[in-house]
Amino acid sequence: MEKExxxxxxxxxxxxxxxxxxxxxxxxxxxxxxxxxxxxYVDWLLLVVVYVGLQRDPVQALLTGAAAGIFQDALTGGTxxxxxxxxxxxAAYVADRIAAWIVVDNMxxxxxxxxxxxxxxxxxxxxxxxxxxxxxxxxxGGKNVVATLVFxxxxxxxxxxxxxxxxxxxFKKESAVRVRRMEARRLRPKL
Numbered sequence: 014m015e016k017e018x019x020x021x022x023x024x025x026x027x028x029x030x031x032x033x034x035x036x037x038x039x040x041x042x043x044x045x046x047x048x049x050x051x052x053x054y055v056d057w058l059l060l061v062v063v064y065v066g067l068q069r070d071p072v073q074a075l076l077t078g079a080a081a082g083i084f085q086d087a088l089t090g091g092t093x094x095x096x097x098x099x100x101x102x103x104a105a106y107v108a109d110r111i112a113a114w115i116v117v118d119n120m121x122x123x124x125x126x127x128x129x130x131x132x133x134x135x136x137x138x139x140x141x142x143x144x145x146x147x148x149x150x151x152x153x154g155g156k157n158v159v160a161t162l163v164f165x166x167x168x169x170x171x172x173x174x175x176x177x178x179x180x181x182x183x184f185k186k187e188s189a190v191r192v193r194r195m196e197a198r199r200l201r202p203k204l
Contacts, residue, residue, distance in 0.1 A: 032057035033084040054168040062101050063130040066108025078105030100137040104130040127173045131166050
């Protein structure tokens with residue numbers, strides 16, 4: 014069990030690192046217009062955080078959210094250090110709470126969780142940027158804020174479908190689903 018946990022933690026760390034690199038490279042002003050520019054709207058770190066939050070391990074979800082925020086703030090070098098950490102931490106918390114209340118094995122619940130996580134993360138950033146009087150282009154990467162919200166939400170939804178299929182294979186989610194179903198059957202009262 015401990016070896017399995019270490020492997021999962023390593024996979025999460027690698028996923029966060031790759032997501033942070035993709036996110037910072039696609040947000041660069043040197044990226045040409047087109048598909049790559051559109052992919053710059055995707056919050057790759059948030060998608061990793063939400064996926065881990067859906068795995069029903071609250072400590073791992075919160076640690077992933079905090080680590081994602083540190084990656085984001087360290088790689089962007091913005092003036093609002095810590096804002097991304099709080100935004101991802103709250104998104105991880107919301108995803109974990111949704112996973113605790115609802116069976117998350119279907120696509121609709123995953124979509125809803127990505128939407129809620131995106132809205133929570135973006136709202137927290139907007140709120141703190143306003144409170145700290147930091148200019149919003151830090152959040153939007155120089156883009157219009159409304160466009161960032163709308164395109165970011167839809168881009169996150171579209172990419173999450175494919176990314177979560179990949180993560181399900183990487184993290185071997187099928188075996189975890191079978192274990193949860195067996196536990197549910199075992200705990201069900203017999204009539």
